[in-house]
Structure formats: structure tokens, C-alpha cells
């Protein structure tokens with residue numbers, strides 16, 4: 087196997103490069119490439135993995151040129167610079183490092199709060215200019231003040247803990263914050279209006295989504311206390327910068343600490359130059375510790391995926407641990423082959439499928455297995471489908487997917503049975519993995535058999551009459567088609583029978599026509615695995 091190639095297109099800690107190298111991955115470290123859209127577009131087609139921070143924009147256009155790309159690793163939290171639906175549609179996994187920089191970012195928000203409360207940056211500039219303006223820089227105490235946290239997830243919770251340690255009262259607005267968690271954190275869970283009314287300081291810690299965009303606008307500012315101070319270390323776009331600037335100018339808002347901006351890099355902003363506004367250039371995650379954490383983590387996660395198929399912290403795929411990947415791999419193969427078997431035989435519109443997981447396999451990561459099965463099922467019908475995008479593709483096509491898990495076993499310790507419903511009929515196929523780690527088909531349309539999956543196969547249904555097998559064998563022999571395995575099964579004497587034959591090479595159209603013309607044949611199909 088040639089080594090996978092990874093491009094690092096943002097400024098990640100060099101430790102990431104070392105991790106990739108140690109794992110045997112061919113890595114290109116080009117920390118400025120992310121800022122050069124055209125150069126990145128020209129280069130991306132050569133890579134299996136892309137490691138980024140926030141400067142690289144993984145747009146639909148870029149992904150369209152990323153013909154080999156399997157994984158995007160975000161060394162950080164926010165993935166608003168990645169078009170995740172476009173990546174999913176192309177079967178590209180998007181992973182992040184959800185905790186590696188949260189403490190650092192929370193600390194930055196707290197630092198901003200102090201900087202704004204005591205006007206430290208302006209006082210510093212004045213002092214170093216030799217002015218000694220002791221009366222100009224009156225501050226406010228933090229103790230006893232109310233901090234309003236909008237978005238109380240990982241970072242918001244750390245900010246809450248630190249603020250409580252500083253003897254602040256904390257109120258939080260987060261529709262997904264449970265009452266128990268609020269009690270555990272020691273925060274008052276409130277609605278947004280109450281937070282705006284009560285808070286002396288407001289800090290934002292939500293992702294940027296359609297629901298959170300412009301969450302702080304003129305109407306929200308109008309509900310705030312006079313003298314409020316607003317901190318944003320989450321994302322530009324959560325606050326309408328013009329509206330906040332107006333609030334500062336008219337004296338309603340006493341100060342603001344901003345690390346993130348609507349447009350980045352921010353060369354100008356309505357907030358720049360206003361009194362008691364402290365700005366940093368998206369430094370929330372920029373500490374040695376956090377950058378080391380996220381770089382190592384993203385490089386390990388990407389290597390695990392590219393080398394072993396293990397999935398961690400993906401936004402568009404269920405997790406699969408490295409240990410699990412070993413156990414799961416033969417079942418992933420089986421699920422994909424069963425899906426493929428049914429997909430290759432399906433000739434009318436798919437309505438829905440039911441997947442039964444029985445025995446040991448029912449306790450595995452069936453979400454991943456279902457994704458693999460769907461990929462196998464849809465691949466004969468659609469191009470560019472894989473485990474990442476198959477569930478979305480199936481949903482988009484209105485294919486209902488039911489999963490049934492059962493612990494009870496049949497004669498096989500464990501098996502997967504797939505039932506496919508099309509416009510015209512219902513068909514089921516079941517398989518298992520033997521102790522040799524190889525997959526076997528154990529049942530087709532209720533008929534028992536025991537067949538391996540091979541690269542070239544012939545699937546025949548026929549009426550169970552004497553002489554058929556002889557005629558088929560003679561025909562294939564005469565056509566120089568060498569039979570590797572021959573598997574037979576039937577519903578009952580004289581009824582429908584199935585032959586599944588593995589042959590040593592491709593079967594051409596002329597041979598297939600002759601097979602179909604044999605007496606007793608109902609259906610004959612070539613299958614590839």
C-alpha cells in the first residue's frame with residue numbers, strides 16, 4: 087500500500103507533522119497555502135487528508151477538486167470554515183478536536199473581561215507614552231457582578247466555573263443546557279431576555295449557526311443594562327458589529343472585548359477605535375498548550391482513519407475505535423457485500439430496507455455497519471457513494487432504513503440479514519463471518535446455502551429439474567469459463583433453485599446470453615464483489 091498523503095495548509099504545531107511522519111504518512115507542511123485559494127485548489131487533488139485551522143476555507147469548490155480526499159481534520163473546534171454537507175455528499179469525513187483548546191479559549195474570555203473592566207490595553211498604551219493618566223482609567227470590580235453566558239457548552243461551562251471562582255453570579259442562556267447540569271455548574275438557567283436584563287457582563291460561547299447569527303443586535307442591546315460590557319471569543323457574526331458600535335457611542339454599552347469578527351482577517355471594523363474596546367486577532371485558541379493538544383490530536387485521529395479506518399470526533403460519521411475497527415472490519419466487509427449483492431440484483435425503485443443484526447454483531451457498532459451496507463447497496467446504482475455519504479444519499483432518495491437487533495441466534499452464532507423492498511418485490515439475503523474472518527452468504531430469498539463472495543460471480547435462479555446442473559457445467563466448460571466454486575440451494579423439490587457460481591474471470595455478454603437461453607433458467611446475472 088502506498089502511504090496516504092496529507093496536506094497541512096494552516097499553521098499547526100510542527101508536532102502534527104512529526105506524528106504523521108511517525109505513523110508512516112507522507113505529509114506536506116505548507117502553513118500559508120490555506121490563505122492562497124487558487125494555489126490550494128490546484129494542489130488539493132493530490133491528497134488523502136487535509137489538516138487545517140480556521141484560515142483554510144474548505145468550500146464546495148475546493149472539495150469538488152479534491153478527488154482523493156478522504157478526511158479533513160480541524161485542529162480546533164469550529165468547523166464553520168468547512169462546508170460539511172458538501173464534504174458529506176462527497177464521502178469526506180470531517181473531524182475536529184472538540185476539547186483541546188476549550189480551557190485556553192475560556193481563559194481568553196476571562197482575560198478579555200478583566201481587560202475591559204480595567205481598561206488595561208488603553209492604560210498600558212497611555213502609560214508607555216509617558217502620560218500617567220491615573221484619573222482617566224477608572225474601572226469596575228468583577229466580584230459580585232452578574233455574568234451572562236450565551237451558550238453554556240464546553241467553553242461556556244469552563245467560563246462559568248472560573249467566573250464563580252471569581253465570586254461572580256452566573257446566569258446562562260442555552261436551550262440545550264439541562265436543569266441538572268445548570269445546578270451542577272452553579273448557574274441560573276434563564277431565557278435570553280432575562281440574561282440581557284440582568285447581566286453586567288455578557289460573554290458568547292455558541293457556534294455560529296442560522297439560529298445564533300446576529301443574536302446580539304440593536305433589539306437585544308436595547309434590553310441590556312446601561313453600562314454592560316460584551317465579550318465575544320466565539321465567532322464573528324454572533325454580534326452585529328454596527329449595532330454594538332452604536333451602543334458604545336451612545337453610552338449604553340461601557341465596553342467590549344472582541345477576539346472574532348464578521349470578516350477575518352479583520353482589517354477594519356465598526357468597533358475599531360471606539361473607547362474601551364479591546365480587540366485580539368482570533369487568539370482564543372492560541373496558547374502553546376492548546377496548539378500542542380489540537381495538533382497532536384488531529385494528526386492522530388487522521389492517521390487512525392487513513393491507516394486503520396478508526397473514526398473519532400467526526401461530525402458526519404459514527405465513531406469507530408481502533409480496537410473496534412479490527413473486530414468490525416470483517417463485518418463491515420460482510421455488510422457491504424450483502425448490500426452490494428442486493429443492489430446488483432435490484433432492478434426497480436428501492437422503497438426501503440430492513441437490516442437484522444443477530445447475535446454478537448448486534449452488540450457491535452451497527453450504525454457503522456448500516457452505513458457500509460447502504461454504501462454497498464447504492465454503489466451499483468449511484469457513483470461516488472461510501473460509508474460517509476450513504477445514509478444521507480439513502481435519505482435523500484426516500485429509502486426507509488429499519489434496523490432490528492436481536493440477541494437470539496439461529497444455527498449461526500451471528501448473522502446479518504438484509505431485506506430489500508422494491509416497487510415490485512421483497513428479497514432477502516443473509517450472511518455471516520466465519521472464524522477465518524471471511525464472510526459467507528448463508529441464505530438467499532430464504533434458501534440456505536454457504537458461499538463466499540468472489541470478484542466474478544454468476545447468480546442464476548432456475549426451476550429445480552434434473553439435468554440442469556449438467557447442462558450449465560457443460561456450457562461453461564465449452565465457453566472456457568473456469569468454475570472456482572459452485573453453490574446450490576433450493577426452496578423445495580421441483581421449486582425455485584439458486585446457483586451461485588464463482589468463476590475465474592469476467593463473463594462476457596455472449597456467454598451470459600447462452601446461460602439465459604438454457605432450459606429452466608429464470609434469471610441469470612453477473613455479480614462483482
Ligand SMILES: NC(=O)C1=CN([C@@H]2O[C@H](COP(=O)(O)OP(=O)(O)OC[C@H]3O[C@@H](n4cnc5c(N)ncnc54)[C@H](O)[C@@H]3O)[C@@H](O)[C@H]2O)C=CC1
Nearest residue numbers: 163164191237238239240241260262292293319320370371
Ligand atoms: N476564539 C477562538 O479561537 C475559539 C472559538 N471557539 C468557538 O467557540 C464555540 C463554542 O465552543 P464549545 O463550547 O466547545 O462548543 P459546544 O458545542 O460545547 O457548546 C456550544 C453551546 O452552544 C449552545 N447553543 C447552540 N445554539 C444556541 C442558541 N441558539 N442559543 C444559545 N446557546 C446555543 C449549545 O447548546 C452548546 O451547549 C465554537 O463553536 C467556536 O466557534 C472555539 C475555540 C476557539
Ligand SMILES: O=C(O)C(=O)COP(=O)(O)O
Nearest residue numbers: 139140141162163164371
Ligand atoms: O477552534 C476554534 O473554533 C477556533 O476558533 C480556533 O481557531 P484557530 O485554530 O486559532 O484558527
